[in-house]
Amino acid sequence: MTLDVRPLDPSTAPEQLLADYHAMRAAVAAADSPEDPPLTYESAIGRLRTPPVGDGPCRFWVGHLDGRLAGSVRVALPEEANSGIVNVEVHVHPELRRRGVGTELLRSAMPAILDARRDTVLGLGMKPDSAGARWVDGLGFEVTHSTVMQVLLIARTPAQLWDVPAPAGYRLECWTGATPERLIDSYAAARQAIQDAPLGGTSYRATVWTPAQVRATDRELADAGAEQRVAIAVDEATDRVVGVHVIHNYPHRRESGFIYDTSVLAAHRGHGLGRAMKAAMMRWLADERPDLERILTTTATTNTHMIGINHALGYHSARTMNWVETPTARLAENWPTLGD
Ligand SMILES: CC(C)(COP(=O)(O)OP(=O)(O)OC[C@H]1O[C@@H](n2cnc3c(N)ncnc32)[C@H](O)[C@@H]1OP(=O)(O)O)[C@@H](O)C(=O)NCCC(=O)NCCS
Numbered sequence: 001m002t003l004d005v006r007p008l009d010p011s012t013a014p015e016q017l018l019a020d021y022h023a024m025r026a027a028v029a030a031a032d033s034p035e036d037p038p039l040t041y042e043s044a045i046g047r048l049r050t051p052p053v054g055d056g057p058c059r060f061w062v063g064h065l066d067g068r069l070a071g072s073v074r075v076a077l078p079e080e081a082n083s084g085i086v087n088v089e090v091h092v093h094p095e096l097r098r099r100g101v102g103t104e105l106l107r108s109a110m111p112a113i114l115d116a117r118r119d120t121v122l123g124l125g126m127k128p129d130s131a132g133a134r135w136v137d138g139l140g141f142e143v144t145h146s147t148v149m150q151v152l153l154i155a156r157t158p159a160q161l162w163d164v165p166a167p168a169g170y171r172l173e174c175w176t177g178a179t180p181e182r183l184i185d186s187y188a189a190a191r192q193a194i195q196d197a198p199l200g201g202t203s204y205r206a207t208v209w210t211p212a213q214v215r216a217t218d219r220e221l222a223d224a225g226a227e228q229r230v231a232i233a234v235d236e237a238t239d240r241v242v243g244v245h246v247i248h249n250y251p252h253r254r255e256s257g258f259i260y261d262t263s264v265l266a267a268h269r270g271h272g273l274g275r276a277m278k279a280a281m282m283r284w285l286a287d288e289r290p291d292l293e294r295i296l297t298t299t300a301t302t303n304t305h306m307i308g309i310n311h312a313l314g315y316h317s318a319r320t321m322n323w324v325e326t327p328t329a330r331l332a333e334n335w336p337t338l339g340d
Contacts, residue, residue, distance in 0.1 A: 001100050003070065005108040008060040010048035018045050020069035021062060024093045031094035032130060035318055046252020053220045053248065053260075054078060054207065055087065059112055063105050070096045073105040075112045080213075081205035086116050086328065089124045102135055107335075114332060120203045121328050125298075125321040136324050140334045145200030145300065145323040148307060150315040152282070152295040157314035159286060164279035166233070167271045170242070172280045174231045178218040184211045186240035187232065193243075193263035198300040202323050225251045231281040233264070233273040242268040245277040247285075247295065257285065259297035262306065275309045282313065 008021070022044040029039040051058045056078040063071050071092035078085055088109065092102045113121060123141055126132035133143075166172045179187055191209035199206070207213060221228050226248050233243035243264040247257045264273045285292055299306045301320065311317075 001065070001104070003063040003065055003101055003104045005061050005063045005105060008048075008062045008072070010045065010060065017062070017069070018048075021045070021048070021072060024069050024071065025091060027093050027095070028091045032127070032132070033319070042252045046250060050224045050226075050250065050252065051076065052250075052258075053217060053224060053226065054082075056082075059109075061105065061108055063101060063108070065096060065099075065101060068096075069093075071101045071105050073109045075109050075116075077116055077118070081208055084119045085203055085325075086113050086118045086121050088113065088121055097131060106139075110332070113328065119328055121326050121331055122202070122204060123324040125323055127319055128322055133322065133324075136326075139326065140330050141324040141326040143322045144202040144325050145204075146302075147298045147321045147323065148301050149296065149298050149318045149321055150307065150310045151318045152310070152313065152315045154282075154286065154293060154295070157282075159283075161312065161314045162279040162282040162286070164272070164276045166276050166280075167273060169236055170233045170268075170271070170273060170276075171236055172231060172233055172276060174229070174280060174284050176227060176229050178222070178228075179214050179230070183232070183241055184214055186242075187244060188214050190232070190241045190244045190265055191246075191261060191263060193265050194261050196266065197263070198302050200300065200302075200323070203325055204323070221248065229257070229281065229285065231277040231284070233268070233277055235268065243273040243277055245274075245281055247281060249289075249292070254291060255293040257289075257292055257295045259295060274306065275312060278309060278313055 008017070019041070022041045025044045026039040029036060048060065055076045058074055058076040061073050062069055071090065074089040076087040078087060088106070090102050090105050123136050124132065125147065188209045188211045191214065194206045194209070197206060218228070229247045229249070231245045232241045234240065235242045245262045246260040248260050249257045262274055262278065297310060297315070298321065299310070
């Protein structure tokens with residue numbers, strides 16, 4: 001097997017290469033996630049050109065086998081709280097698996113992984129028992145965290161499920177885009193409550209939210225052309241933000257909203273604020289974004305409260321996804337020739 005591996009620069013790649021990349025990724029999605037709608041060209045190429053906020057700088061390579069685009073590898077270097085992590089994603093066309101393509105792609109990316117001098121390599125989130133799970137197991141990765149992906153299909157959900165009033169003593173507010181200056185201090189503190197979300201044994205760390213980080217993320221989203229929608233709960237006694245719910249919507253996936261964070265300060269939990277904020281968001285989106293088809297969210301399988309709130313609002317559980325990682329040193333040791 002001779003795989004021709006070359007860097008892919010999404011901003012200069014010729015149209016045919018991008019079309020071939022999309023065809024490979026669409027085939028992977030259809031094989032491994034048949035429960036999802038087909039992967040569009042806009043979505044596949046948009047994610048190459050505009051990686052999700054927080055992923056950090058990304059590099060890509062594609063491998064050709066006898067002239068056919070067989071697979072790809074992405075190496076992403078997140079910053080701040082995750083500056084000890086390299087995120088690696090490998091995809092191989094389902095018709096070309098078990099020929100060493102995935103392994104050769106990973107081997108080709110090893111110099112970039114090692115050059116980053118980070119302690120831990122995280123793989124793609126993957127279904128238990130999938131081809132990916134078996135492949136990374138053989139490479140010495142371990143499962144560190146289990147999540148459930150839940151999906152809300154907006155047109156199929158009775159809007160009465162979102163008829164949830166604000167609990168007594170609180171009011172709800174919503175905005176699109178940058179965080180209002182008058183709220184930024186208590187908003188950052190309420191976002192910081194995301195640190196309490198269970199993350200299993202993963203080395204991944206939630207963002208540390210300060211007013212400066214809120215502004216930096218606002219800027220990053222604006223630069224990416226992404227829409228940020230926020231619903232908050234305000235404690236009327238203190239006029240401070242005590243709960244936040246944030247959805248991102250990327251221009252290349254206009255039909256899908258991604259829940260980025262939902263958090264409530266510990267002292268204000270148990271009053272129904274999470275459900276009320278999420279319901280308010282849905283009423284608002286149904287009104288202002290009729291083109292939005294679905295909302296996606298990922299939650300720890302142990303986070304029964306959040307999973308229950310989502311079910312009450314009409315979400316269904318689409319799949320379980322495991323997070324996997326390995327010490328960089330083990331990846332290099334397990335296979336000394338990988339970094340050649
Ligand atoms: C995981 C993936 C990249 C593997 O690509 P591949 O080209 O088939 O992998 P390789 O041929 O290099 O596999 C090397 C070894 O891994 C193991 N392996 C790979 N796929 C396997 C499977 N479906 N079942 C059991 N073992 C498997 C085997 O030991 C295999 O060696 P063998 O074929 O001699 O037994 C591919 O299945 C894929 O694209 N999956 C979807 C995306 C994903 O989950 N990526 C991994 C996360 S980063």
